Each structure stands twice: as structure tokens, then as C-alpha cells.
Amino acid sequence: MTIRSLVWKEILQRPAPTVAALLAVALGVAALVSVQSIATSSEAQVARQMNELGANLLVLPKSADLQDYYAADLHNETLPEEYVTTIILAQAVGVEEMAPKLCLQTTIDEKDVTLTGILPRTEFFEKSSWQSVDLMFQEMEETQLGSKHENCTGRTCQLTDADMQDLKSYAKTRVVHDLAPFSILVGADAARELNVSEEDEVEIMGESFKVAAVLPASGTVDDQRVFAHLHTVQDLSGMGPVVNVIEVMGCCEDVTDGLVAELEELLPDARVITISQLVEAQVSMNRLMSRLSYLLFAILMLVGGASIASVMFANVSERRRELGTLLALGATPALLQRLVLMKASLIGVVGGAVGLLFGAVLAFVCGPMVVDVPLDLSLQAIGWGLISALIVAMLFSYFPARKAGHLDPSVCFQDV
Amino acid sequence: MIQIENVSKEYQRRGRSVTALQPATLSVEQGEFVSIVGPSGSGKTTLLSMLGGMLAPTSGTVMVLGENLYQLDVSARSRFRNEKIGFVFQNFNLVPWLTALENVQLPLTIGRAEAAVQRNRALELLERFGLADRADHKPSELSAGQQQRVALARTLISTPRLILADEPTGNLDPDSRAMVMETLRECQKQFDQTVILVTHDSSIAESAERKLRITEGVLTEEQPRLNVASA
Numbered sequence: 001m002t003i004r005s006l007v008w009k010e011i012l013q014r015p016a017p018t019v020a021a022l023l024a025v026a027l028g029v030a031a032l033v034s035v036q037s038i039a040t041s042s043e044a045q046v047a048r049q050m051n052e053l054g055a056n057l058l059v060l061p062k063s064a065d066l067q068d069y070y071a072a073d074l075h076n077e078t079l080p081e082e083y084v085t086t087i088i089l090a091q092a093v094g095v096e097e098m099a100p101k102l103c104l105q106t107t108i109d110e111k112d113v114t115l116t117g118i119l120p121r122t123e124f125f126e127k128s129s130w131q132s133v134d135l136m137f138q139e140m141e142e143t144q145l146g147s148k149h150e151n152c153t154g155r156t157c158q159l160t161d162a163d164m165q166d167l168k169s170y171a172k173t174r175v176v177h178d179l180a181p182f183s184i185l186v187g188a189d190a191a192r193e194l195n196v197s198e199e200d201e202v203e204i205m206g207e208s209f210k211v212a213a214v215l216p217a218s219g220t221v222d223d224q225r226v227f228a229h230l231h232t233v234q235d236l237s238g239m240g241p242v243v244n245v246i247e248v249m250g251c252c253e254d255v256t257d258g259l260v261a262e263l264e265e266l267l268p269d270a271r272v273i274t275i276s277q278l279v280e281a282q283v284s285m286n287r288l289m290s291r292l293s294y295l296l297f298a299i300l301m302l303v304g305g306a307s308i309a310s311v312m313f314a315n316v317s318e319r320r321r322e323l324g325t326l327l328a329l330g331a332t333p334a335l336l337q338r339l340v341l342m343k344a345s346l347i348g349v350v351g352g353a354v355g356l357l358f359g360a361v362l363a364f365v366c367g368p369m370v371v372d373v374p375l376d377l378s379l380q381a382i383g384w385g386l387i388s389a390l391i392v393a394m395l396f397s398y399f400p401a402r403k404a405g406h407l408d409p410s411v412c413f414q415d416v
Numbered sequence: 417m418i419q420i421e422n423v424s425k426e427y428q429r430r431g432r433s434v435t436a437l438q439p440a441t442l443s444v445e446q447g448e449f450v451s452i453v454g455p456s457g458s459g460k461t462t463l464l465s466m467l468g469g470m471l472a473p474t475s476g477t478v479m480v481l482g483e484n485l486y487q488l489d490v491s492a493r494s495r496f497r498n499e500k501i502g503f504v505f506q507n508f509n510l511v512p513w514l515t516a517l518e519n520v521q522l523p524l525t526i527g528r529a530e531a532a533v534q535r536n537r538a539l540e541l542l543e544r545f546g547l548a549d550r551a552d553h554k555p556s557e558l559s560a561g562q563q564q565r566v567a568l569a570r571t572l573i574s575t576p577r578l579i580l581a582d583e584p585t586g587n588l589d590p591d592s593r594a595m596v597m598e599t600l601r602e603c604q605k606q607f608d609q610t611v612i613l614v615t616h617d618s619s620i621a622e623s624a625e626r627k628l629r630i631t632e633g634v635l636t637e638e639q640p641r642l643n644v645a646s647a
Contacts, residue, residue, distance in 0.1 A: 001518055001525045001534060013513030325509040328470060329523045329570075330498020332491045409470035412509055413461045413582055 003335070007342045017311040018343070022351040024307040025393060028300030029355025029385035034362040035293030036381030041367065043286045044376065045219075057259055059083065059246040060271045073101040073116065074221075078242035081230075083267055087248065088124065092262045097175045098124070099247040102230055104237045106205055108194055114225045115204060117233025117243075118170075120179040167213035170227065174247065183212035185227040191215075193224075204228075205236050293381075301388055305396035308347060312340060312400030316407075323404055324412035333405035340401035341394060348393025352386040359385070417578070417610050418444040418467060423476030425462050436462040439476065440635040442628070446577070447608040449601065451615055451624035459633045460614045461582060467612065468501055468580050469493045481577055498527050502576035504600075506583040508567040510555040516542060516566045517551040523574045541569035545599075561592030568599055579603065581613040585620060597623070 011018050061077035084100050102117040170176050170185055179185070184204075186196055191214040196202055200211045209228065217223050234241060250259055263272045316323065323336055360377055367375040425437040437459040444450055454460050465471035466478055469485040478485045481500055485493060502523075503509075510519045520538035529537075542548050545565040547558075555563050564584065571579060579600065585593040597620060603609050615621050627638045 001521050001531065003525065006525065009513055009518075321509065322511055325505075325511070326522070326526065327494070328468065328497070328503045328509075329526055330494050330574075331526045332494040334491065335494075335526065410461070410465045412470075412503070412505065413465065 021308045021311040022347050024304035025351030025389045026355035028304050029352050030359035032297035032385045033359025033381045036378040037363040038367045039286045039290040040378040041375045057248040062271045073103045073244035081241040094251040096251045097249040100243040102243045116225050116227050117230035118227050119230040120176050122178050179229050181229045181232045182209050184209045186214050187223040187225045188217040189223040301392045305392045309396040312397045316400050316404045327409035328412045337401040337405040340404050344393045344397030348390035352389030417446040419479040421477045423473045426474045435633050438633045449611045449624045450626045451613050451621040452628045453621045454630035458630045500577045502571035502579045504581035504584040506586040508563045515552050520569045579611045
């Protein structure tokens with residue numbers, strides 16, 4: 001038998017208080033790991049979006065409320081579609097592509113879906129009102145929609161014609177070259193939900209549509225959408241030539257500020273925002289969540305520590321005669337202190353590990369519900385959680401351990 | 417073996433000084449069997465605690481096996497107790513969550529003996545006390561007599577030079593009482609161990625080689641040392 005096995009056997013004999021103290025610690029670690037993992041993943045997602053969409057702008061109706069870039073068109077406010085022409089004619093520096101959208105809430109097979117109207121690139125140049133500048137359009141169709149940005153440091157939208165012609169690439173490029181009036185693109189989640197695949201026929205609002213492509217998962221709300229030609233959606237909605245949003249893709253972030261100013265001047269009735277402005281709120285929320293998680297962790301660890309101290313004090317009091325007997329048998333006060341601290345460290349380590357597992361499960365299960373992003377565990381939170389659990393357990397057991405070390409060994413003769 | 421010089425003990429209770437043991441001088445030879453009698457609260461257990469290195473006297477010196485116990489630091493005193501002194505308690509003081517075998521091993525566990533040595537020695541002793549088939553039983557699964565035998569085995573596992581017994585037969589039936597006393601005497605003879613036993617049982621006290629009495633903290637010798645050679 002070893003001193004370690006002595007500690008283990010005592011815990012097994014009286015598991016309830018130990019488990020209670022352990023759970024208190026586990027709760028703190030779980031809160032830290034789950035919230036931090038969600039915050040970190042959300043931050044990473046925002047950074048990815050920033051990277052992908054850094055030079056993009058949104059042109060919205062002034063009154064539209066906006067919280068998510070990918071859901072920028074999910075509101076009831078509209079802009080005239082002719083704003084697309086206005087932007088093209090302005091030949092703003094660095095405009096690569098544009099994606100006007102109109103959303104319509106409808107049902108397919110009695111299931112709610114968001115039908116999103118998108119305008120294929122070819123259509124930008126086919127509207128009758130734009131024909132007057134046909135020659136200029138022909139040139140633009142081959143390159144970009146605005147003026148070339150001199151000494152451009154990078155193109156965020158390095159789209160080739162082939163990219164745009166592959167309908168499935170819409171999930172990534174957000175631009176299609178061509179789309180037939182009664183063809184639809186179905187997001188990955190929506191396809192699963194509606195149980196449709198390519199070439200299937202689907203009835204939407206009394207019209208028959210053919211599934212042109214099922215899009216690969218993008219991890220955004222687009223996965224739950226069905227995309228159709230903008231003009232078809234306009235006809236179905238009966239709202240006329242309007243859109244909810246115009247997404248303007250810039251060539252690089254260097255042009256963003258200039259573009260915002262230019263578009264604001266060009267479209268005084270619209271609101272022009274950058275992706276950085278949009279994610280600012282999300283970044284602040286992530287930071288707040290991260291700070292709050294540390295605060296919550298500190299409070300829960302204090303509660304856990306108090307619980308450990310209480311359990312340990314009670315344990316030392318209950319075991320007075322037993323500990324006195326060990327002293328009579330030759331145990332040193334330091335050995336008794338070690339018995340208490342070993343038990344505490346076990347509570348800290350196991351509590352930390354249980355908290356880590358619980359936190360990870362919580363993050364993976366609840367994370368996607370909260371922030372709708374793929375989850376990665378925060379290694380920093382794991383490290384902090386495990387080390388703090390051990391330190392708190394040891395620290396709060398110091399006084400109970402001291403009490404054990406100062407026990408009067410004569411207590412073994414008493415009938416306690 | 418034991419030499420105490422002018423040893424006294426006073427406690428402070430509610431601001432008042434209470435004398436538990438008046439200055440006492442006593443010498444005990446190696447291999448002696450000494451009984452201590454006296455009414456409850458007279459200071460018997462106080463004396464036993466001081467002899468065991470667990471309670472520092474207010475004055476005087478306690479020498480055991482040539483060591484001035486209270487000049488040793490706490491750790492050295494604990495080690496000394498682990499190696500040289502064994503205790504037997506009225507309530508057995510077995511650890512309730514350990515088996516009989518593990519309880520017997522405890523002094524060797526504390527002394528960091530090898531696991532195999534601990535186990536073999538403990539099994540040997542349990543067999544000697546007729547408890548080999550109870551090695552895996554918890555104290556609550558044993559009778560009072562069996563528990564005291566386990567406690568005796570625990571005391572003897574480190575072959576202490578001095579055994580301090582605090583009313584070891586107080587909670588036992590006559591058969592168990594006889595067995596415990598027989599064991600203590602056997603140990604005394606076989607291993608030349610010194611036994612100091614506190615008891616309320618006059619027949620047990622009378623059977624010792626020396627009988628001491630404590631009354632209101634005053635230690636007196638009632639039955640002087642027997643001359644074994646002439647007895």
C-alpha cells in the first residue's frame with residue numbers, strides 16, 4: 001500500500017462530498033472552455049469572412065437593419081434595381097463584381113424556405129435601359145464592372161469566367177455567369193431538407209423550377225437558401241424591379257474607403273457599409289463574451305474553491321480520530337498535510353478534466369446554435385482551465401491541510 | 417528503557433491552570449510489563465501520551481530508549497514513534513475504510529516499506545491471530561474481539577520496543593480479553609518488548625510485574641518491581 005492509494009481509497013469510501021467539490025470545479029472549467037471556444041471560433045470565423053470579403057461593400061436601403069453579412073438581404077426594405085446600372089455607369093475604381101439580391105419567404109412542399117433572387121452577370125448587360133452604352137458594356141463584360149485600380153495590391157475576387165460558369169461555385173464566388181429564368185440553385189442544407197437533387201423539378205408559388213445545381217456547404221446561411229433568377233423572383237413577389245441589397249465586390253481593400261465615399265455620393269438614398277463596419281459589432285460582442293467568460297470562470301472557481309475548502313475542513317474534522325491514529329502510528333504532520341493536498345490536487349485535476357470534457361461537449365453541441373460557426377476548442381482556455389483548477393484546489397485546501405497538520409495526536413485516545 | 421524525570425503536565429482551561437500530572441519520576445526497564453490504574457480523569461492517558469511522544473510535558477524530561485523525546489523535532493519524533501513505539505487503543509482505532517490487511521500494513525505504509533514486505537508481514541500476523549480468512553474484511557464486518565486482534569497485529573507489525581496500551585480490553589468479552597493479554601505477554605517475552613498498560617480491570621493490573629497508580633495527577637508505585645529471578 002502507498003500513500004497515494006491511501007488517498008484514493010479514502011475518496012472511494014466517501015465519494016459524495018468529493019464529487020460535489022469536483023463538480024463545482026468542473027463547472028467553472030466547463031464554462032470557460034465552452035464560452036471561450038465559442039468566442040474564439042466566432043472570432044476565427046469573422047477573421048475568415050474579413051479575409052474573404054474584406055474589400056466587399058453592401059448597398060442597402062437606409063432603413064435596413066443589419067447584423068450579418070450573409071443575411072444582408074433578409075429584410076423587407078428595398079432599393080430600385082436601376083442602382084446597379086448607376087454603379088456600373090459611374091465606373092468606380094476597383095469594382096470587380098456586383099450581386100443584387102431580392103429575398104422572398106415562401107414554401108416548397110410545405111417547408112419554409114428563403115427564395116433569393118440573384119442576377120447572373122450576363123444580365124447586367126442585357127437590360128434594355130442599359131443598351132445605350134452597349135460598346136462600353138462589351139468591354140466591361142470581359143474585364144470588371146468598374147475602372148481598373150492602378151497598382152492593385154491584390155484581388156479579393158479572382159474570378160475567372162470558368163469559375164462563374166460553374167454554378168456550384170456560387171457558394172464561394174457569390175456570382176454566377178448565367179442562370180435560366182426557371183432554374184434554381186439549392187443550398188446544401190435546403191437540398192437535404194427538401195430532399196431534392198440536380199435535375200429534379202420543384203414547384204414554387206405555382207411555377208415549376210428545375211434544380212440546376214445543389215451547392216456545396218459554405219457554413220453560412222446561404223446553405224439554407226434556394227436561389228433563382230432575380231427577375232423571376234421579382235415577378236413572383238409582385239414587387240417590381242427592386243432588390244434588398246447590392247453586394248459590391250472590390251478588387252482589394254485599398255479601394256474600399258474611396259468606394260464607400262463614391263457610392264454614398266452616387267446613391268444618397270442608400271446606405272453603404274463595409275464588411276469591417278459590419279463585423280465590428282461582432283468583434284466587440286466576441287471580446288465581451290471572452291471577457292465575461294473569464295469573469296464567470298473566476299466567480300465559479302471562487303465558488304468551487306469555497307466548496308473544496310468546506311469539504312476539506314469537514315473531512316479533516318470528521319477524520320480527527322483517524323488522523324490522530326495515523327499520527328500515533330508515526331505519520332508526520334507533513335504527511336497528513338500531504339494527504340489532504342493530494343486529495344485536493346486530485347479534485348483539481350479530475351475536476352478540470354471533467355470540466356474540459358463537459359465544456360467541449362457543450363461547445364460542440366450548443367456552439368453552432370449560438371454562433372452558427374464550425375467549432376474549434378480554445379487551447380488557451382483549456383490550459384487556463386486545467387492549471388487554474390489545480391491551483392484553486394490546492395490553494396483552498398491549504399488551511400484544511402494546515403489544520404490536519406496541527407492536530408493534537410492525543411485525539412486518538414479520545415472517544416470522538 | 418524509559419526514564420522520566422520530574423515530568424508534569426498542566427493545561428489552561430478557561431483561564432485557569434489545571435494540573436493533569438504532578439511532577440513524577442519513573443524508570444522502566446526493557447522487557448517490563450507495567451500496569452497503570454486510577455480513576456477516570458486522573459492523568460493516566462496524559463502520562464501514556466507523554467511516553468508516546470504525543471504530548472509535551474510542561475516540565476521535566478522524557479527519555480525513551482536513550483532519546484530525549486521532546487528535544488527531537490516533530491518529524492524525528494514521528495519517525496521514532498513509527499519505528500520504536502506501538503499503541504493499542506480501547507476503541508481499536510482501525511481505519512474504517514481499509515481492510516483488515518491494509519489496517520495492519522499501515523505503520524509500514526507510513527514508514528515507506530516495500531509493498532511486498534508490507535503485505536507478507538501483515539498476512540503473517542493475521543494468520544498468527546487466526547484472521548487470515550478475514551484479511552479482506554472491513555472493520556465493520558468483524559467482531560470487537562477480531563477488531564482488537566487486527567489492532568494488535570497492526571501494533572506488532574513494526575516490532576516496536578515499547579507497547580503503550582490504553583485499556584485494550586475495555587470493550588472486549590472475557591475470551592477476547594484473555595487472548596489480548598496472552599498476546600501482549602507473549603510479545604513481551606518473545607521479543608523483550610516493554611508493555612505499559614492502562615486498565616481499570618484490577619485482575620489484569622494485578623497480573624503485571626509492576627503496578628502504578630495515578631490519583632488526581634499523583635503517580636505512586638503500588639506494586640514494586642518483581643525480582644523475576646527469585647519469583
